[in-house]
Amino acid sequence: MAITLRRRSKAQFGRAADGSMTLMEHLQELRGRLFKASLGVLAGFAVGWFLLAGWALRTIQEPYCELMARSFIRDHPGKPVPQCPFVQLGPTDVFVLQMKIALWVGLIVAAPIWLYQLWAFIAPGLHRNERRWAYVFVGLAAPLFAGGAVLAYYIVATGLEFLLQFTPANVTTTLEITRYVDFVTNLMLLFGAALEFPLVVVLFNVTGLASAKRLLSWWRIAVFLFFAFSAIATPTPDPFGMTALALVLTALYFAAVGFAFANDARRNRRRVVEFGNVGDDEISPLEQDLEPVERGEPVAGASPIDAPTPVSRPKPLDTRYDDFT
Structure with missing residues (x-):
């Protein structure tokens, strides 16, 4: 089965490269590759949402949190450092933010898939x-x-x-x-x-x-x-x-x-x-070593042409055709 799919892929690549594919076949191929790329991004989104979105959000917050922690320790020595101060203005802000981060992570994780689909569609041209x-x-x-x-x-x-x-x-x-x-x-x-x-x-x-x-x-x-x-x-x-x-x-x-x-x-x-060693705007020198041309064989005289055969007189129409022709 793998050999059959590989042969079919090579044949499809060759048809796309030599221009023998029709417009509808190109559109069908584009639809299939967009569908595969979308599945890859959806799988990457799932990975980002369940595994990497929280880590990515904490990593983005880290520069500000470290800066605020150092400032608190400098102003309040000996006291425990509070949590990183952030404000959420709406009840769904953090949820939407995690979805956005999961989508970015999904695009990065699924980059080999959708980049390959894009390349496979462009490469034949x-x-x-x-x-x-x-x-x-x-x-x-x-x-x-x-x-x-x-x-x-x-x-x-x-x-x-x-x-x-x-x-x-x-x-x-x-x-x-x-x-x-x-x-x-x-x-x-x-x-x-x-x-x-x-x-x-x-x-x-x-x-x-x-x-x-x-x-x-x-x-x-x-x-x-x-x-x-x-x-x-x-x-x-x-x-x-x-x-x-x-x-x-x-x-x-x-x-x-x-x-x-x-x-x-x-x-x-x-x-x-x-x-x-000739520049782009220079004329290439011509070689002057000319080889002598040997004398060829003499050409024999042409033989006379026979007189043409006379053409017979055409028959009248009533004798050449019947009622059907």
Whole structure:
């Protein structure tokens, strides 16, 4: 049965690649893959709700809780530390929040399933070289996004400490849990998405839109845009998150430029092997080593053509056809 399914999958991939599938077959395949991806996300949601939602919520609360615990110990030495102060404005806020966190966890847990279904639907329309580069970009995009999310998580504590130090002594700080979780998750998503920018730089070089030298010449503009984007997109006004995001983007940009230099060198070596040491705007030299052409055999004279056979006169219509024809 497994062999039959594998053969059927390969045959379906081949039909989709050579364009022999009809529109209805493509729509049926899309419906099946969306259904399988939805089942994977639903299973991941169940795992997140029963196993990981509580742990994820406590992990998100941890930077603020540790900060408030240190502040309480400093102001009230020797007293037991109370529970982490949060406020719920509605009776269903925490329930909806846990569902949202379970959905995010389900998307992460079921990522291999729905990403495979998406890739299996798109891959037949790509060439083999494009599929190879797609594997590379997907393999780099996932750890870059995860690294950005982890960086944002550790910046939250520093940003909160900077912001809460302006709170006067007669003001009690108690955050609303839904807004706090949205603040942390949005910051993690922002940092994760921002760290995908170096892949765009690499894509420009791989596709031939920009050489490594041109990318390096743009470094001043790129650094300025990184700091401007970080200042606008970072939800906190403290300089720590903005500077950290801008410095990480700058480092990744120069790493992408280094990859572009290596890729250009590899491309130049292959071009020298195939076309010689000739520039793209130069004319290839013509070889002047001409080989003498030997004299061929003489052509015999043409024989006369026979006279054409005369065509017989056509018969009249009344003698060639009967009543039926």
